[in-house]
Amino acid sequence: MSVTASAANPLIEVRKVTKRFGGTTALDQVSVTVEAGELLAICGENGAGKSTLMKILCGQYTEYEGEVLLRGQPLRLSGIKDAEAHGISIIHQELNLVEELSIAANIFLGREMVRGGFFLANGEMNRRAGEILTQLECRIPPETLAGQLRIGDQQLVEIAKALSLGSDVLIMDEPTSALTEAESARLDRVIGQLRQRGVTILYISHKMEEIFRLADRIVVLRDGKNVTTVKREEVTPREVAHLMVGRELNWDRQPHGEKDSEYSVVLEVCQLSRRWPQHPREWKLREVSFTARAGEILGFAGLMGAGRTELFECLYGNSDDEVLGDIFLAGKRVRFEHPAEAIAAGMAMVTEDRKRLGLFANLNVGENMTLNSLHQDRNAARIVEKGRETKRCRDMVGQLQVKTAGLQAAIGSLSGGNQQKCVMGRALLTQPQVLLLDDPTRGVDVGAKAEIYRLIRDLAQRGMCVLMASSELPELLHLCDRLIVLNEGRITAEFSAAEATEQAIMEAATVNSAKGRGPSDQNLGGGS
Amino acid sequence: MNWLKKYQTELVLLIGIVLVYGITAYFNDAYIERFQYNVTTLILHPAAILGIFALGAAVVIISGGIDLSSGSMIALSAATVCLLMVLFSHWGFATDGRLPAWCIAAAMGATLLMGLLVGTIHTWLITVVQLPPFVATLASLVGLRSLAIIMNKAVTASMGNQSIKVNVNDPTFFTIGEQWWIAMAVFLVLALFLYVILNHTVLGRHLYALGGNEQAAKLSGIRTERLKWFAYSFAAFTAAVAGILFAARIQQSDPESQGRAGELFAIAAAVIGGCSLAGGIGRVTGVVLGAIFLRTVIDAVAKLVTAGSDDFEGMIVGLLVVLAVAFNQLTDSKEGWRKQFFPGFFGTAALASVSLLVMAVASFSLRMSGRETAWRDGILAGVLTAIVLTVFKLVAIFAKRERARVATSGNLP
Numbered sequence: 001m002s003v004t005a006s007a008a009n010p011l012i013e014v015r016k017v018t019k020r021f022g023g024t025t026a027l028d029q030v031s032v033t034v035e036a037g038e039l040l041a042i043c044g045e046n047g048a049g050k051s052t053l054m055k056i057l058c059g060q061y062t063e064y065e066g067e068v069l070l071r072g073q074p075l076r077l078s079g080i081k082d083a084e085a086h087g088i089s090i091i092h093q094e095l096n097l098v099e100e101l102s103i104a105a106n107i108f109l110g111r112e113m114v115r116g117g118f119f120l121a122n123g124e125m126n127r128r129a130g131e132i133l134t135q136l137e138c139r140i141p142p143e144t145l146a147g148q149l150r151i152g153d154q155q156l157v158e159i160a161k162a163l164s165l166g167s168d169v170l171i172m173d174e175p176t177s178a179l180t181e182a183e184s185a186r187l188d189r190v191i192g193q194l195r196q197r198g199v200t201i202l203y204i205s206h207k208m209e210e211i212f213r214l215a216d217r218i219v220v221l222r223d224g225k226n227v228t229t230v231k232r233e234e235v236t237p238r239e240v241a242h243l244m245v246g247r248e249l250n251w252d253r254q255p256h257g258e259k260d261s262e263y264s265v266v267l268e269v270c271q272l273s274r275r276w277p278q279h280p281r282e283w284k285l286r287e288v289s290f291t292a293r294a295g296e297i298l299g300f301a302g303l304m305g306a307g308r309t310e311l312f313e314c315l316y317g318n319s320d321d322e323v324l325g326d327i328f329l330a331g332k333r334v335r336f337e338h339p340a341e342a343i344a345a346g347m348a349m350v351t352e353d354r355k356r357l358g359l360f361a362n363l364n365v366g367e368n369m370t371l372n373s374l375h376q377d378r379n380a381a382r383i384v385e386k387g388r389e390t391k392r393c394r395d396m397v398g399q400l401q402v403k404t405a406g407l408q409a410a411i412g413s414l415s416g417g418n419q420q421k422c423v424m425g426r427a428l429l430t431q432p433q434v435l436l437l438d439d440p441t442r443g444v445d446v447g448a449k450a451e452i453y454r455l456i457r458d459l460a461q462r463g464m465c466v467l468m469a470s471s472e473l474p475e476l477l478h479l480c481d482r483l484i485v486l487n488e489g490r491i492t493a494e495f496s497a498a499e500a501t502e503q504a505i506m507e508a509a510t511v512n513s514a515k516g517r518g519p520s521d522q523n524l525g526g527g528s
Numbered sequence: 529m530n531w532l533k534k535y536q537t538e539l540v541l542l543i544g545i546v547l548v549y550g551i552t553a554y555f556n557d558a559y560i561e562r563f564q565y566n567v568t569t570l571i572l573h574p575a576a577i578l579g580i581f582a583l584g585a586a587v588v589i590i591s592g593g594i595d596l597s598s599g600s601m602i603a604l605s606a607a608t609v610c611l612l613m614v615l616f617s618h619w620g621f622a623t624d625g626r627l628p629a630w631c632i633a634a635a636m637g638a639t640l641l642m643g644l645l646v647g648t649i650h651t652w653l654i655t656v657v658q659l660p661p662f663v664a665t666l667a668s669l670v671g672l673r674s675l676a677i678i679m680n681k682a683v684t685a686s687m688g689n690q691s692i693k694v695n696v697n698d699p700t701f702f703t704i705g706e707q708w709w710i711a712m713a714v715f716l717v718l719a720l721f722l723y724v725i726l727n728h729t730v731l732g733r734h735l736y737a738l739g740g741n742e743q744a745a746k747l748s749g750i751r752t753e754r755l756k757w758f759a760y761s762f763a764a765f766t767a768a769v770a771g772i773l774f775a776a777r778i779q780q781s782d783p784e785s786q787g788r789a790g791e792l793f794a795i796a797a798a799v800i801g802g803c804s805l806a807g808g809i810g811r812v813t814g815v816v817l818g819a820i821f822l823r824t825v826i827d828a829v830a831k832l833v834t835a836g837s838d839d840f841e842g843m844i845v846g847l848l849v850v851l852a853v854a855f856n857q858l859t860d861s862k863e864g865w866r867k868q869f870f871p872g873f874f875g876t877a878a879l880a881s882v883s884l885l886v887m888a889v890a891s892f893s894l895r896m897s898g899r900e901t902a903w904r905d906g907i908l909a910g911v912l913t914a915i916v917l918t919v920f921k922l923v924a925i926f927a928k929r930e931r932a933r934v935a936t937s938g939n940l941p
Contacts, residue, residue, distance in 0.1 A: 316747075338746075338751065339746060339747055339749040340751055344749075349747065351744070351747055356741075356743065356744075357743055357747055358744055358747075359744065360736075360744060360745075361741070362739070362740035362807075362809050363736060363808075367733060367736075371734075371737055371748050371750075372748045372749055374734075375730050378729075382730075383729060384729060384733070386728075426748070430749075
């Protein structure tokens with residue numbers, strides 16, 4: 001396929017594409033043009049719509065409004081295979097290799113070479129795979145099982161797969177998020193090589209430094225809309241960060257009172273570290289320390305993979321990794337081995353992925369809510385008294401204003417917002433001292449969001465200590481009394497409500513945290 | 529209406545039991561003439577024993593696991609209880625050929641305790657060694673029966689003449705095995721116990737939660753390993769109870785045949801009773817009726833073809849399980865009955881296979897029941913099946929074309 005760059009005739013043109021998931025609009029009238037042979041960086045906050053756009057381009061989402069043109073021709077992809085046939089490949093953040101198969105088998109998966117129409121031509125496939133890998137500076141034998149490779153090499157296998165398909169458009173979704181410095185450098189060189197061959201690259205990244213090193217142009221998305229497309233030379237990283245977050249705030253900022261002296265410290269975390277086995281970063285969390293008071297809403301900001309969920313897991317006793325450091329709850333040192341212990345001690349958590357980690361599709365609304373606290377309704381004979389259970393549940397449904405046909409209704413019949421209220425109700429029915437909220441408004445419509453915010457504020461006013469992680473900055477700014485920014489497992493900034501601005505938070509969240517490392521830590525990072 | 533929807537499975541099974549019994553009675557006079565014998569000895573007694581360990585299988589299935597060991601567990605517990613009783617009389621505890629009550633109670637108690645131990649080992653293998661439940665209980669499936677055989681041989685050898693089977697001649701034990709209502713009473717007590725646990729205790733709610741979403745259950749502070757301990761121990765315990773009743777019924781431990789394929793019957797009864805193999809769904813009432821329904825059908829077929837019911841058991845169970853699961857999935861799925869059952873080239877191959885299977889089943893079954901024209905009739909049945917299914921396939925293809933035409937003519941180019 002001949003690729004000639006010409007400004008008049010873009011390679012890919014996305015015209016006013018809109019994608020909705022139920023009530024939420026992930027992409028709203030987004031238009032992007034991609035020139036042949038360029039490296040176009042796509043940036044935006046979590047949830048800005050980058051991945052959705054890429055999934056449309058690679059054929060994963062087939063239903064959307066608007067149109068996509070490839071070389072001037074309208075393109076309606078029917079699936080990933082179809083996209084590959086058109087020369088478009090994607091390299092996902094979570095790699096899609098079959099770990100039990102060899103590199104060569106992975107590269108040719110689904111289109112294996114055969115001899116005599118039936119027998120696998122393993123030799124031929126290994127040879128071809130070897131050739132491609134060599135071009136990519138990867139000297140691993142193609143017979144090696146994919147599962148034995150480091151992440152960086154697995155990524156190269158995905159790239160090799162794309163090359164063997166003859167793809168001339170390559171989409172990379174945060175390719176360096178799990179790479180070591182050396183692997184990142186090699187990826188840079190591979191990208192240079194690909195570009196020499198005329199491959200067009202769409203590059204999603206949070207890391208400003210990378211974007212400014214590699215990109216020709218930068219598309220900024222925000223809240224599913226495209227903000228602007230700029231040439232790299234014409235902007236500074238600071239300006240791009242500003243473009244990413246510079247939305248108008250939808251809410252008035254609440255006046256946040258100082259809560260230092262009158263409220264007691266409920267939770268104190270000292271030098272908490274959590275290992276990350278077999279990963280170049282080595283630590284999911286590194287020396288995290290903070291305190292949280294009763295009646296306070298403490299926010300945790302950070303990009304995907306910054307360690308927000310990992311931190312909450314540690315606090316909630318749901319970590320299988322080695323954890324160092326101390327946690328004090330109401331002045332007592334605690335170390336929870338199981339969420340049951342955390343709940344008994346007065347912690348409650350609302351998990352991030354509602355469907356996977358929160359809901360029980362086989363239980364009804366009432367059963368979903370009382371699950372964590374059902375033992376309260378037992379009588380002397382250890383039988384659950386349905387009357388007591390129903391009463392507690394009905395009170396909570398009223399308090400949270402859950403819209404449901406009844407306590408017997410199937411949980412799946414509720415809207416996302418009401419499901420989330422049920423999950424919060426489950427946590428609240430355990431009467432916790434400390435409430436951990438991990439992205440509590442994800443997949444929730446605007447109306448329910450406002451209700452959930454009001455609820456959180458009420459809880460804090462009644463003296464609960466609320467820790468809230470969110471990928472939506474405005475939400476954190478709106479609700480929180482204090483804000484902690486996590487970046488690659490470390491705290492890089494802490495703001496009071498008065499000091500915090502979106503730009504400042506974004507800078508702290510995207511700054512290369514390695515620059516802040518002490519000498520001892522640099523050894524840790526470089527040892528891989 | 530709501531109530532009807534919830535207990536749909538139970539209702540269908542009840543109607544099914546009455547219907548199957550009625551049809552059999554119409555064709556076979558024995559069902560009317562020897563009504564009591566048929567209902568109690570041939571249906572309810574075996575159904576109760578099957579139901580007992582089906583309850584255990586159901587608890588494990590509801591908690592999201594699977595227990596393949598119950599058949600072998602039955603063989604092992606039958607061997608244990610018989611050997612203990614034989615040893616007790618060997619040691620001279622019997623007076624006038626009758627063991628005192630405490631001896632029988634001790635033998636049974638020890639057997640039940642052994643059930644709990646086996647359940648504990650299963651739980652340990654699953655939660656600590658982290659074997660999949662399928663593998664852990666598969667090991668027991670092959671291992672425990674072999675252990676029972678060795679136990680019988682070893683103990684009988686030490687008492688004089690080595691044998692695989694162990695006979696017990698005790699009047700009390702005989703009564704326990706002979707009276708159908710004893711098995712039924714044990715079944716109902718266990719069913720009631722399980723009903724209370726599942727519907728009225730924290731433990732029960734947590735079992736459903738575990739089966740529905742294990743990760744979320746752990747995050748809800750549920751000690752999932754303790755729940756599994758209950759589930760697998762209860763399963764092994766009920767298999768031990770069934771093993772004792774099996775042994776009492778024939779006054780013998782026969783580890784080579786006792787409880788063979790029992791695990792599959794138990795799982796079948798649970799699934800027919802509405803348990804989902806994906807976990808989290810199932811009710812005691814369904815399992816009870818599932819066991820009775822399964823037994824009724826097996827007995828009905830035996831009556832109709834006038835051959836040993838044992839020979840047909842496997843075929844009936846297989847068919848019923850497929851039908852029950854397919855029925856549940858079709859009523860739950862979006863496509864429902866509009867689903868295309870024989871799509872594409874593969875569908876044609878499946879269609880031919882199903883027709884051939886029908887032909888084989890029909891002709892051999894008819895031959896066994898002594899019909900002269902069995903082969904001709906069997907082939908006819910196969911051909912008829914093929915024709916009917918082909919018509920279905922064609923209708924489905926045309927319906928799909930029609931839908932596609934309607935869909936495309938409206939909007940897209």
